Amino acid sequence: xxxxxxxxxxxxxxxxxxxxxxxxxxxxxxxxxxxxxxxxxxxxxxxxxxxxxxxxxxxxxxxxxxxxxxxxxxxxxxxxxxxxxxxxxxxxxxxxxxxxxxxxxxxxxxxxxxxxxxxxxxxxxxxxxxxxxxxxxxxxxxxxxxxxxxxxxxxxxxxxxxxxxxxxxxxxxxxxxxxxxxxxxxxxxxxxxxxxxxxxxxxxxxxxxxxxxxxxxxxxxxxxxxxxxxxxxxxxxxxxxxxxxxxxxxxxxxxxxxxxxxxxxxxxxxxxxxxxxxxxxxxxxxxxxxxxxxxxxxxxxxxxxxxxxxxxxxxxxxxxxxxxxxxxxxxxxxxxxxxxxxxxxxxxxxxxxxxxxxxxxxxxxxxxxxxxxxxxxxxxxxxxxxxxxxxxxxxxxxxxxxxxxxxxxxxxxxxxxxxxxxxxxxxxxxxxxxxxxxxxxxxxxxxxxxxxxxxxxxxxxxxxxxxxxxxxxxxxxxxxxxxxxxxxxxxxxxxxxxxxxxxxxxxxxxxxxxxxxxxxxxxxxxxxxxxxxxxxxxxxxxxxxxxxxxxxxxxxxxxxxxxxxxxxxxxxxxxxxxxxxxxxxxxxxxxxxxxxxxxxxxxxxxxxxxxxxxxxxxxxxxxxxxxxxxxxxxxxxxxxxxxxxxxxxxxxxxxxxxxxxxxxxxxxxxxxxxxxxxxxxxxxxxxxxxxxxxxxxxxxxxxxxxxxxxxxxxxxxxxxxxxxxxxxxxxxxxxxxxxxxxxxxxxxxxxxxxxxxxxxxxxxxxxxxxxxxxxxxxxxxxxxxxxxxxxxxxxxxxxxxxxxxxxxxxxxxxxxxxxxxxxxxxxxxx
Amino acid sequence: xxxxxxxxxxxxxxxxxxxxxxxxxxxxxxxxxxxxxxxxxxxxxxxxxxxxxxxxxxxxxxxxxxxxxxxxxxxxxxxxxxxxxxxxxxx
Numbered sequence: 046x047x048x049x050x051x052x053x054x055x056x057x058x059x060x061x062x063x064x065x066x067x068x069x070x071x072x073x074x075x076x077x078x079x080x081x082x083x084x085x086x087x088x089x090x091x092x093x094x095x096x097x098x099x100x101x102x103x104x105x106x107x108x109x110x111x112x113x114x115x116x117x118x119x120x121x122x123x124x125x126x127x128x129x130x131x132x133x134x135x136x137x138x139x140x141x142x143x144x145x146x147x148x149x150x151x152x153x154x155x156x157x158x159x160x161x162x163x164x165x166x167x168x169x170x171x172x173x174x175x176x177x178x179x180x181x182x183x184x185x186x187x188x189x190x191x192x193x194x195x196x197x198x199x200x201x202x203x204x205x206x207x208x209x210x211x212x213x214x215x216x217x218x219x220x221x222x223x224x225x226x227x228x229x230x231x232x233x234x235x236x237x238x239x240x241x242x243x244x245x246x247x248x249x250x251x252x253x254x255x256x257x258x259x260x261x262x263x264x265x266x267x268x269x270x271x272x273x274x275x276x277x278x279x280x281x282x283x284x285x286x287x288x289x290x291x292x293x294x295x296x297x298x299x300x301x302x303x304x305x306x307x308x309x310x311x312x313x314x315x316x317x318x319x320x321x322x323x324x325x326x327x328x329x330x331x332x333x334x335x336x337x338x339x340x341x342x343x344x345x346x347x348x349x350x351x352x353x354x355x356x357x358x359x360x361x362x363x364x365x366x367x368x369x370x371x372x373x374x375x376x377x378x379x380x381x382x383x384x385x386x387x388x389x390x391x392x393x394x395x396x397x398x399x400x401x402x403x404x405x406x407x408x409x410x411x412x413x414x415x416x417x418x419x420x421x422x423x424x425x426x427x428x429x430x431x432x433x434x435x436x437x438x439x440x441x442x443x444x445x446x447x448x449x450x451x452x453x454x455x456x457x458x459x460x461x462x463x464x465x466x467x468x469x470x471x472x473x474x475x476x477x478x479x480x481x482x483x484x485x486x487x488x489x490x491x492x493x494x495x496x497x498x499x500x501x502x503x504x505x506x507x508x509x510x511x512x513x514x515x516x517x518x519x520x521x522x523x524x525x526x527x528x529x530x531x532x533x534x535x536x537x538x539x540x541x542x543x544x545x546x547x548x549x550x551x552x553x554x555x556x557x558x559x560x561x562x563x564x565x566x567x568x569x570x571x572x573x574x575x576x577x578x579x580x581x582x583x584x585x586x587x588x589x590x591x592x593x594x595x596x597x598x599x600x601x602x603x604x605x606x607x608x609x610x611x612x613x614x615x616x617x618x619x620x621x622x623x624x625x626x627x628x629x630x631x632x633x634x635x636x637x638x639x640x641x642x643x644x645x646x647x648x649x650x651x652x653x654x655x656x657x658x659x660x661x662x663x664x665x666x667x668x669x670x671x672x673x674x675x676x677x678x679x680x681x682x683x684x685x686x687x688x689x690x691x692x693x694x695x696x697x698x699x700x701x702x703x704x705x706x707x708x709x710x711x712x713x714x715x716x717x718x719x720x721x722x723x724x725x726x727x728x729x730x731x732x733x734x735x736x737x738x739x740x741x742x743x744x745x746x747x748x749x750x751x752x753x754x755x756x757x758x759x760x761x762x763x764x765x766x767x768x769x770x771x772x773x774x775x776x777x778x779x780x781x782x783x784x785x786x787x788x789x790x791x792x793x794x795x796x797x798x799x800x801x802x803x804x805x806x807x808x809x810x811x812x813x814x815x816x817x818x819x820x821x822x823x824x825x826x827x828x829x830x831x832x833x834x835x836x837x838x839x840x841x842x843x844x845x846x847x848x849x850x851x852x853x854x855x856x857x858x859x860x861x862x863x864x865x866x867x868x869x870x871x872x873x874x875x
Numbered sequence: 876x877x878x879x880x881x882x883x884x885x886x887x888x889x890x891x892x893x894x895x896x897x898x899x900x901x902x903x904x905x906x907x908x909x910x911x912x913x914x915x916x917x918x919x920x921x922x923x924x925x926x927x928x929x930x931x932x933x934x935x936x937x938x939x940x941x942x943x944x945x946x947x948x949x950x951x952x953x954x955x956x957x958x959x960x961x962x963x964x965x966x
Contacts, residue, residue: 345965365966372964374955381964438885438940439947445893446900449910454902478955486948490900741966 047080047116048197058083059195060133065309065329066197072308074301075325077129079199080116082109084135087167087193096192099171105160113163113198117156120200127201128154130162132169134194148175148194152201152231159198166196173733202325204318206289207232208242210302211332213312222246222254225298225317227289229280230264232316232327239263239277239706239739241746243288245295251303253292255857257790261285263706277706282572286615290319297324305329345382345754348390350410351827352379362745364606365738366691369714370474374482384742385750398422398429407758411829411848446490447500452534452671454491458679461492466686473690474715480683494679497672504531504669505830511662519649524867525779528839529642530663532635533670538678539814539837542598545591546617546815550624552587559584563622571618588614597685598678600792600812605688606711610812616792620815627800627819635842674836677811694722703728712738749826749851770873772849772856774824777835779867780844782822783874786860788853792816803864805856809834817841822864824852824871846871880929884921884936891918892940 046053053059053067063081070076086109094100120128132148149169151162169175170192208227226242228235235242241259248254262285266278290298301324302315309331316328362384363371372381379388393410394401400420401409437444465476481495490497508531515522533540554560559582562574578585596611610617643663650656695710703721704710705728710718712735720726752758787802792813798804804820806813808827814837817823821843825834828847838845844866856862856873863872891914897907922933 368964376951377963383965434885435943438889439943441886441889442893442896442940442944445890446896448893450900451902454900482951482955486945487899490896738966 046083047119048076048078053081057135058085060084060135060193062131062133062328062330063195063197064133068308069305069326069329072304074304074308075323077200077202077325077327078120079197080120081133082113082163082196082198084193084195087195090167096170097176099168102164102168105164110160113159116198117159120198121156125156127152127203128156128159129197129199129201130154130159130166131197131199132166132194133197134170135192148172152233154201163196163198167194170194202318202320202327204231204320204325205229206294207316207318207327208235208289208298210298210315210317211312212299212302212306212315213332214246221249223299223302225290225295225302227295227298228259228261228264229284229289230266230278232318233265234263234277235743236316236740239708241743243290245288245290245292245298247296247299251296251299253295256288256292256295258286258288260791261289262708279707282615283570287567294319294324301326302329347754348756349379349382349387349754350390350407350756351750351752352386352388361601361604362742362750363604364711364742365714366711366718367603367605369716370477370605370687373474374478382754383745383750387754390753390756395425396429396432398426403757407753407756411752411758443490443493443496444500444503447497447672450490450497450672452675454489455494455497455675455679457489457491458494459682462679462682462686466689471690472719473687473694474719476690477683477687480686481680494676495683498676498680501669501673501676504666504673507662507666507669508830511659511666514659514662515646515649518651518655519646522646522649523779524776525842526642526645528778529635529639529842530646531666531670532639532840532842533667533674533836535636537671537840538675539811540840542595542811543815543818545595546620547624547818549584549587549591549617550621552584553621554625556582556584560625563618564625571622572615575614575618588617591617597682598812600810602681602684602810602812605684605691606708607688609685609688611685616812619792619797623798623816623819626798635840638842670836670839674811677833681811691718694718698722704731709735712742770875772824772852772871772873774846774849774852774869774871775830776845776866776869777825777828777830777832777847778823778838778843778845780822780842781863781865781867782844783863784821784861786856786858786862788856788858789816790853803862805852806834807853808832809837811837817843822846822866824849824856824864826850826852877928877932880925881932881936884933885940887918887921888933888937888940890914892937892944 046059048063048067048070050067051071054064054071056064058064059067059081066076066079067081070079086106089106089109090103091100120126130151132150134148149166149172151158151165154162206227206229208225209232210226211224214222214224223246225245225247226235227245228240228242234240240261240263242261243259244257245253246255246257261280263277264280298315298317301317302313305313305315305326309329312332313329314332315326318325318327363381364384368381368384371386375386378392379386381387388410390406390410394406397406397409398421400422405419462480465471465480471479508527511531512527515527553563559574559578563571566574575585575588592611592614596614597609599607599609599613600616601607602609643660646659646663647656650659691710695704695707698704698710698718698721699707709731713721713731717726717731717734721728721731782803784801784803785799786805787798788805789798790807798816798819800819801821802819803822803824804816805824806826809823809825810833813834817837818841823834823838823843823845825832825845825847826849828834830847832847834847835845844864846864846866846869849871852871856871861874863874865872894907894911894914897910898904901907901910918933922930925933
């Protein structure tokens with residue numbers, strides 16, 4: 046029956062999806078022309094079949110074949126064209142159940158292949174994933190609809206751009222906004238989780254409020270030149286970093302979706318596509334719990350809290366391969382939940398011999414502020430001392446070995462990582478174990494950068510000690526002075542990285558044309574501008590030198606899926622551009638400031654022993670801060686080496702047709718990837734796993750990680766009487782600044798920062814460092830005093846607040862704010 | 876008394892044994908030898924202070940620390956390579 050027929054609105058006859066499309070069509074919305082093969086036809090072919098046992102494939106009834114042939118005539122009135130064949134099960138796209146991605150859809154179907162595609166759609170009701178989905182709904186006591194499926198046969202929209210649209214923010218983070226997500230090519234790449242889409246936030250007035258450009262590395266091609274080949278194509282570099290919709294188009298998509306919302310009377314999740322300049326609606330369904338802030342309630346037993354010292358790396362969930370490898374080497378103090386690492390509160394509580402309320406315990410574990418002043422728990426003290434003492438006796442030698450290391454000796458690790466990376470006999474898991482944690486007690490400490498990095502975290506305790514000491518003997522000393530004297534060494538590696546980027550900017554400014562190109566071209570065109578330079582151009586030579594040294598770094602460097610700067614130097618060019626914009630802006634004299642601050646401390650302390658003790662503590666803190674930063678530079682080489690190995694395996698598997706798409710390997714666990722390599726598994730075994738994990742990863746990426754599970758945390762909402770335009774956070778570097786907010790979510794995609802701007806970021810890791818010197822202040826959503834943002838901000842004496850709840854959403858680019866870092870608050874100016 | 880000497884010797888053993896690793900950690904052999912010598916002197920001074928009766932507890936303290944240190948390394952290595960350290964996860 047055609048979608049325009051009245052009967053097509055009956056969900057019991059055509060399934061939920063087709064019924065919705067029929068209503069949309071009849072309301073005059075732009076739905077591609079289609080007809081529906083009703084559930085009756087399914088029942089006729091599968092009468093008496095058990096929903097749990099896949100039936101044999103029946104032949105299509107000749108009478109139905111004739112009816113389908115007749116229904117095709119209007120669709121082919123203007124000549125034959127490809128079709129999309131889509132399932133529409135009973136209950137699909139209902140208010141409670143979406144069945145999203147559970148049943149088959151076929152694109153580019155020809156007249157000859159139509160019957161086979163219809164039969165495959167029907168049989169997908171018995172697929173493993175669909176059966177598991179139905180079983181979960183039964184377990185969740187949801188109403189499971191009848192068993193049957195209709196099939197929609199529709200004009201194939203060869204979309205250059207497509208995506209989904211939510212008329213209410215599905216993540217619950219922007220209650221007043223609606224959201225359009227889009228990518229290049231067909232929307233399957235987005236729905237399958239293969240791309241990180243562009244996100245367009247539309248305000249209540251229907252106007253585009255904010256655009257966040259995603260990393261669109263692949264697209265499902267809109268044209269099928271080779272019918273047997275993969276439709277997944279890499280997106281050209283210049284298109285990856287530009288928005289796929291202009292503001293008018295994004296608003297038009299939302300306007301269309303709002304019409305669907307008005308029609309159905311509830312917030313809708315709409316699939317849309319642009320073919321040329323024509324906008325089509327492909328599907329509309331109610332937003333279900335599947336897209337909510339907590340996609341599926343997690344059955345987490347025990348109490349867990351987000352591991353803040355590394356939370357900066359996990360603001361986005363780690364991919365399954367990274368989680369799998371990490372799980373094998375991290376000590377059993379926690380576990381990965383939804384791609385983020387959480388520590389076991391009950392275990393940690395046994396190690397803290399203090400009487401703490403649950404809220405105080407949360408504060409301690411989230412590293413908010415200093416240790417609470419509370420009573421000692423004498424009952425817990427003996428066991429706690431025994432555990433800590435035993436740990437010290439077993440691990441103390443390593444602890445002491447890191448106390449006086451010559452920092453330059455860690456450069457030996459570069460060669461170690463290179464040898465492991467290039468040795469084909471070492472598989473990625475063994476490489477991860479060997480480089481990351483498996484320790485020979487007689488290895489030089491320079492071969493154990495991760496252990497040294499963890500040991501260096503003791504500066505946090507020394508810093509607390511110094512603060513208490515100065516509070517007692519030099520109460521006039523300000524927080525900012527303490528922060529200045531405790532800065533790391535002037536030649537620490539993250540500083541050297543900043544200086545080298547600055548030197549690259551100076552080199553670029555020697556060539557007038559290159560300088561103009563870097564300053565004026567769009568972000569997506571920078572790589573092309575540099576690629577056009579001759580190989581012996583001084584800038585290219587310097588850039589290569591930089592990449593040889595720092596090319597193993599990148600944002601989210603702990604996730605193996607992230608391309609390193611060596612592979613994609615676009616982010617480096619963005620940083621060079623920022624320094625070109627800041628020409629003439631003098632950097633602060635941190636060395637002079639530190640000496641002056643140390644002098645101030647000396648003068649405030651009356652006795653010689655006090656000065657000696659303060660100098661000792663300051664010296665130790667500076668050493669450990671530098672050790673922590675430098676060892677991180679080296680231990681991230683592990684991720685680059687393991688990634689290189691995985692990419693080599695992936696390339697082989699793609700050539701053998703055992704994987705179909707770049708980065709698929711990061712959605713497998715190592716045993717599965719190894720099984721593919723050894724021929725124990727095939728693409729058919731892993732394809733559903735990859736698809737399901739990619740979709741889950743995308744859902745998890747939309748939401749912020751829960752700070753804890755089953756733990757009562759302190760209420761961080763603004764206290765009564767506090768101005769509505771104020772945000773609060775933890776001070777990582779004291780000071781005051783006023784400026785214009787620049788929200789940057791990913792420096793590889795957008796990093797235009799003018800000197801004096803206030804950088805607002807979801808997290809920071811070393812790849813963000815070159816943005817810091819241009820910033821008047823730094824505001825970070827996650828993190829703690831120990832995180833990278835705080836450490837480097839203190840190096841440059843930039844006021845920095847961390848753990849500012851939802852700052853990337855509550856603050857908008859262009860707003861003017863005052864940052865009172867010492868007081869832990871931000872004031873939004875009208 | 877022996878128990879007290881033993882308990883006090885434990886951190887001393889950790890501290891002094893760590894200095895031996897200077898030979899593989901520190902490319903400057905002179906400073907490594909200076910560090911080892913100074914800590915060895917401290918240990919000798921302690922042994923002298925506790926007298927002949929204290930030698931056995933000091934010896935056992937050193938042995939305990941060596942055993943714990945190598946045991947911890949060996950155990951973590953075995954755990955990681957043979958069965959994975961912490962395979963719990965919730966996707």
